[in-house]
Amino acid sequence: MAAWGDPAVIARCGLEPLGPTTDDCVTVDGVDWVVRSLSDGSMATTYGRDPAIEVLAPGAYGPVPLLLPAFSPVASSLPTNGRHCT
Template sequence: MLSACSRAPEVALAPQASAPVCASARWPGDVSGHTRVTTQPDDGSVAAWGDPALIARCGLDPLGPTTDDCVTVDGVDWVVRPLSDGSVATTYGRDPAIEVLAPGAYGAVPLLLPAFTDVANSLPATGRHCS
């Protein structure tokens, strides 16, 4: 069923969403040509673009060592995992961490990550890196 007005995507806030670096995250205005849309809740630690929504959340607990794929994009390390329809990338070596959820329609999530370099670099580094 198509609706004349789309609802704001509902986003669960991350455990450290209230951390100052997340509450005032400087999210990009657009990602790969998709404009930013309002989220529910409307919180500075989360952002979404396009329809279906590409969603980013700041405030996740940092990842520990993993065997999942780890890629470096613009000097930022990301752990990338497949989902049933799309993929998720989470900053590695940052505390708190950022998570980017990309529906399959957006293609390979690493190609979207340059839009998040500035906000990822604003997060405190833990010293861990992809190896």
């Protein structure tokens, strides 16, 4: 886990990959992310990567997909598991 800024953007690595979902899914720099709204911000979790990366962003930073390019180099290096945004 790592955190940056105040309020902190938090990234967690080594998580179990997500299964099939109907949540919003976006593709950023070739990496698929499932995005969920939280009461105080939003969460994005890689989709189709094993292990998964999760990014928690406070609402002060705006929509979490705007932050995801910073995580693309690491996320794109993770093995794929065949799942993709549809």
